[in-house]
Amino acid sequence: xxxxxxxxxxxxxxxxxxxxxxxxxxxxxxxxxxxxxxxxxxxxxxxxxxxxxxxxxxxxxxxxxxxxxxxxxxxxxxxxxxxxxxxxxxxxxxxxxxxxxxxxxxxxxxxxxxxxxxxxxxxxxxxxxxxxxxxxxxxxxxxxxxxxxxxxxxxxxxxxxxxxxxxxxxxxxxxxxxxxxxxxxxxxxxxxxxxxxxxxxxxxxxxxxxxxxxxxxxxxxxxxxxxxxxxxxxxxxxxxxxxxxxxxxxxxxxxxxxxxxxxxxxxxxxxxxxxxxxxxxxxxxxxxxxxxxxxxxxxxxxxxxxxxxxxxxxxxxxxxxxxxxxxxxxxxxxxxxxxxxxxxxxxxxxxxxxxxxxxxxxxxxxxxxxxxxxxxxxxxxxxxxxxxxxxxxxxxxxxxxxxxx
Amino acid sequence: xxxxxxxxxxxxxxxxxxxxxxxxxxxxxxxxxxxxxxxxxxxxxxxxxxxxxxxxxxxxxxxxxxxxxxxxxxxxxxxxxxxxxxxxxxxxxxxxxxxxxxxxxxxxxxxxxxxxxxxxxxxxxxxxxxxxxxxxxxxxxxxxxxxxxxxxxxxxxxxxxxxxxxxxxxxxxxxxxxxxxxxxxxxxxxxxxxxxxxxxxxxxxxxxxxxxxxxxxxxxxxxxxxxxxxxxxx
Ligand SMILES: Nc1ncnc2c1ncn2[C@@H]1O[C@H](COP(=O)(O)OP(=O)(O)OP(=O)(O)O)[C@@H](O)[C@H]1O
Ligand SMILES: [Mg+2]
Numbered sequence: 001x002x003x004x005x006x007x008x009x010x011x012x013x014x015x016x017x018x019x020x021x022x023x024x025x026x027x028x029x030x031x032x033x034x035x036x037x038x039x040x041x042x043x044x045x046x047x048x049x050x051x052x053x054x055x056x057x058x059x060x061x062x063x064x065x066x067x068x069x070x071x072x073x074x075x076x077x078x079x080x081x082x083x084x085x086x087x088x089x090x091x092x093x094x095x096x097x098x099x100x101x102x103x104x105x106x107x108x109x110x111x112x113x114x115x116x117x118x119x120x121x122x123x124x125x126x127x128x129x130x131x132x133x134x135x136x137x138x139x140x141x142x143x144x145x146x147x148x149x150x151x152x153x154x155x156x157x158x159x160x161x162x163x164x165x166x167x168x169x170x171x172x173x174x175x176x177x178x179x180x181x182x183x184x185x186x187x188x189x190x191x192x193x194x195x196x197x198x199x200x201x202x203x204x205x206x207x208x209x210x211x212x213x214x215x216x217x218x219x220x221x222x223x224x225x226x227x228x229x230x231x232x233x234x235x236x237x238x239x240x241x242x243x244x245x246x247x248x249x250x251x252x253x254x255x256x257x258x259x260x261x262x263x264x265x266x267x268x269x270x271x272x273x274x275x276x277x278x279x280x281x282x283x284x285x286x287x288x289x290x291x292x293x294x295x296x297x298x299x300x301x302x303x304x305x306x307x308x309x310x311x312x313x314x315x316x317x318x319x320x321x322x323x324x325x326x327x328x329x330x331x332x333x334x335x336x337x338x339x340x341x342x343x344x345x346x347x348x349x350x351x352x353x354x355x356x357x358x359x360x361x362x363x364x365x366x367x368x369x370x371x372x373x374x375x376x377x378x379x380x381x382x383x384x385x386x387x388x389x390x391x392x393x394x395x396x397x398x399x400x401x402x403x404x405x
Numbered sequence: 406x407x408x409x410x411x412x413x414x415x416x417x418x419x420x421x422x423x424x425x426x427x428x429x430x431x432x433x434x435x436x437x438x439x440x441x442x443x444x445x446x447x448x449x450x451x452x453x454x455x456x457x458x459x460x461x462x463x464x465x466x467x468x469x470x471x472x473x474x475x476x477x478x479x480x481x482x483x484x485x486x487x488x489x490x491x492x493x494x495x496x497x498x499x500x501x502x503x504x505x506x507x508x509x510x511x512x513x514x515x516x517x518x519x520x521x522x523x524x525x526x527x528x529x530x531x532x533x534x535x536x537x538x539x540x541x542x543x544x545x546x547x548x549x550x551x552x553x554x555x556x557x558x559x560x561x562x563x564x565x566x567x568x569x570x571x572x573x574x575x576x577x578x579x580x581x582x583x584x585x586x587x588x589x590x591x592x593x594x595x596x597x598x599x600x601x602x603x604x605x606x607x608x609x610x611x612x613x614x615x616x617x618x619x620x621x622x623x624x625x626x627x628x629x630x631x632x633x634x635x636x637x638x639x
Contacts, residue, residue: 005517016505315501318462319515319563320490322483398462398489402501 006325010332017305024301025341027294028381032345032374033352034287039370040353042280044363049272053265055192059229060132060265061098061239063087063246065221082221083260085209088126090249091227097238098227100128105212106223111205113165113176113185120161122178122205124212124222132226140172140187148208151215155183158204159191176205179216183207235264284370291377294341299385302334306389313393314401323394330393334386335379342378346371408474409570409602410436410459415468417454417625428454429465430625436571441597442604443613446622452606453575455622459604460495460573461488473570490518494564496574500556502548508535508559509544515567524567534562538592554585561592571602578612590615 014021065083088103095101105124110117127144130136143154155176162171171185192201213222229238239262246260306313313326349371353364417429428451436442444452457463458470461477464485470478477488489495502511512534516527524530535544538558548556557577564572574593578586590605590612597603605616613619621629 009517012506311501312503315503316514316518317486318489318495318501319518320486320567321518322486324483325518399457402462402497 006328006332009329010336013309013329014333014336020301020305021337024298025337025344027297028291028338028341028378029294029345029348031287031291031294032342032378033348034290035284035374035377036346036349036366036370037352037356037364038283038287039280040349040364040366041356041362042276042283043365043367044357046273046276046280047365048363049276050269053269053272055134059232059235061227061229061235061242062263062265063225063227063242064261064263065223066259066261083223083225084220085213085222087246087249088209088222088225091225091242091245094245095227095238095241097230097234097241099230100131100226100228102126102129102132102226103209103222104129104224104226105209105217107212107216109179109205109216111161111165111176111178112180113171113174114167116165118161118164120158120203120205122207122212122216124207124209124216126209129206129226132228135192136190137187138190139170140185142187142206143208148210151210152208153181153183153211153215154186154207156187156189156206157185158189158206159202160200161203161205162188178205178207181215229264232266235266239264288377291374291381295338295381295385298334298337298382299388302330302386302389303392305333306330306393309393310396310401310404313396314398314404317396317398317401323396326396327390327394330390331383331386334390335382338378338382338386339375342375345378346375349374407438408435409438409440409472410434411469411471411474412459413469415455415458415465415470417451417458417463418466427625429458431468432625432627434459434620434627436602436604438570438602439597439600440602440618441594441616442618442620443616444604444606444620444622445608445610445613450622451625452622454625456495456573456575456604456606459571460493461485462495486518487520490515491521491523491567492570494561494567494569494572496557496560496564496572496577498576498579500548500553500560500580502556502559502563504549505547507545507547508540508551508562511548511559512562512566514563519567531562531566534566535559537565537596538562552585553581554588557581557585557589558592561589561596565596565601569601571604572596574603574605576606576608578607578609586612 063083085103088101091098092101102125107122107124108119109122110119126148127142130142136142137156140156142156143152147154155178157165157171165171165176166174171188174185176183176185189202189206194200207216209222213219227238227242229235242262243258247258250259252259316326350366353366356362356364412432412434415429415432416427419426419428432455444455446452458465461472465478468478469476472488472492477485480488503514509528509531513527513531516524516530532541532544535541538561540555540558540562543551543555548559551559578589581589586609593603593605594615605612607613618630618632620627
């Protein structure tokens with residue numbers, strides 16, 4: 001049979017059963033759209049997370065107290081397992097591969113200012129913190145080294161705190177009370193938005209590290225130390241240097257485990273990228289299942305349609321169609337259904353992604369590779385699931401087909 | 406005159422589980438070019454079975470069947486399909502038209518499967534066939550928009566369109582009233598007078614009498630083969 005005739009015959013029989021064709025395609029439409037959208041969301045999340053980690057500050061290195069938890073057991077028993085301001089000072093004096101160093105002391109505290117009060121996280125830091133985290137004031141000034149030395153009662157407000165305590169006015173110069181200690185507001189930080197874990201990074205108040213430690217926390221230990229490596233290239237060397245300095249500070253014998261952990265931004269990036277890649281894969285796999293279910297829908301309909309159209313098959317065979325003509329006809333019908341479903345699915349996916357991006361504010365990135373893959377897959381679904389019913393049609397004997405009731 | 410059909414010793418046995426049904430028990434039949442034959446016989450005597458074998462819709466269990474001098478009793482499925490497509494026109498009692506498909510598309514159907522491409526313009530050929538059966542003004546009608554007699558005419562046009570050596574009609578008037586039956590038989594005898602070989606299965610004597618030769622079957626064999634007058638139908 002001529003190819004043109006063949007396509008004509010297949011299309012005619014599809015348009016004769018519009019509703020059935022539509023419902024059959026729907027399975028593939030939803031499957032293809034789901035795969036593309038899911039992967040787009042996954043990749044969007046990946047890009048978001050990477051951007052956020054990069055925004056933590058250039059070449060940032062973080063030091064946490066406590067032993068590493070390798071082999072599932074803490075190995076720091078017996079050592080102090082803590083970080084102090086002296087540790088930060090030692091790094092500041094002796095490290096050659098880092099530019100800025102800042103301690104961080106975290107306390108949760110109630111703040112009273114203006115006419116309201118607010119529970120937030122108070123962070124005691126050094127002025128270098130601005131540089132390390134690439135986070136600056138939009139109003140007023142950050143406190144200075146001298147403020148740190150003097151344990152000055154000055155504070156820099158995050159955007160959220162400023163908006164809540166002093167709505168509509170500039171808080172710089174205002175007085176606030178943190179745990180009943182009066183502080184003077186010297187600056188307001190620029191907005192950073194949500195963190196990768198969904199918490200509001202602007203819900204913060206920054207005070208000098210010493211002030212936080214001695215006036216608010218009343219202790220010896222700090223939460224973290226931040227530092228900036230000179231460049232990405234020396235990031236690893238800088239980590240090693242920090243480890244050496246801290247081991248010496250903590251009087252660790254060779255062979256003893258570190259009682260602190262050093263992590264660079266690059267490592268975070270790697271972990272996060274890996275995590276979101278796995279998530280993308282998982283989302284894609286779940287969606288692929290729906291595509292397969294759509295394919296089974298096609299097979300189901302084609303099988304029913306072969307049975308329903310047994311008489312038609314008999315008529316075609318009686319006037320001289322070959323088994324292969326019918327095989328190709330039914331296969332063409334299945335492939336057309338799948339491919340049309342695929343195209344509509346792609347359009348739907350683009351629509352949904354644009355909607356997510358523009359209206360919902362989720363990052364969704366459609367990759368051409370996935371679109372191509374989904375399209376090829378829908379074609380393959382058509383061939384694969386169309387073949388069995390098509391072969392069934394092709395094998396019928398004309399007399400049996402005509403007699404079929 | 407040359408023989409269109411030479412069949413000898415044709416048998417057809419259906420296996421129904423343990424039981425064997427002998428639908429044909431050795432049929433010998435020769436049909437000359439241009440003949441108009443009717444086949445009669447009681448229900449179950451094997452008329453349809455014989456027509457299916459002659460129409461290459463089914464293989465005989467044994468026996469030799471020459472169509473236009475070519476042995477077609479043991480052809481492979483694809484060659485069998487080609488014989489059906491190019492040499493035979495089959496008309497069924499129940500019309501067997503494709504539903505929701507215009508008369509023209511129904512008639513053109515055999516030409517879609519014609520690999521020899523003998524016919525240059527299938528559309529025009531289909532229109533011509535419809536005109537030949539008197540349905541030139543119904544080409545865009547679908548089967549459910551046609552009367553029974555008109556549907557059978559469409560089926561006859563479809564049987565004609567591939568210029569077959571022979572038209573086989575299995576009870577073509579079985580589902581029609583007597584007036585319409587007469588019209589259909591008139592059409593057959595008209596086509597026969599234009600030189601087409603035709604075999605018709607019927608239960609009605611006056612229809613059988615209109616043909617040139619009447620064959621009577623019983624229990625899978627031919628019991629009478631009479632050349633009649635070929636009385637003109639009025
Ligand atoms: N597919 C089949 N399987 C088993 N037996 C069959 C089959 N087709 C026909 N037969 C049997 O073969 C015999 C001949 O059937 P056939 O259809 O040829 O009769 P017929 O002469 O055409 O009858 P009618 O006038 O009622 O159409 C019958 O006994 C029938 O039961
Ligand atoms: Mg019969």
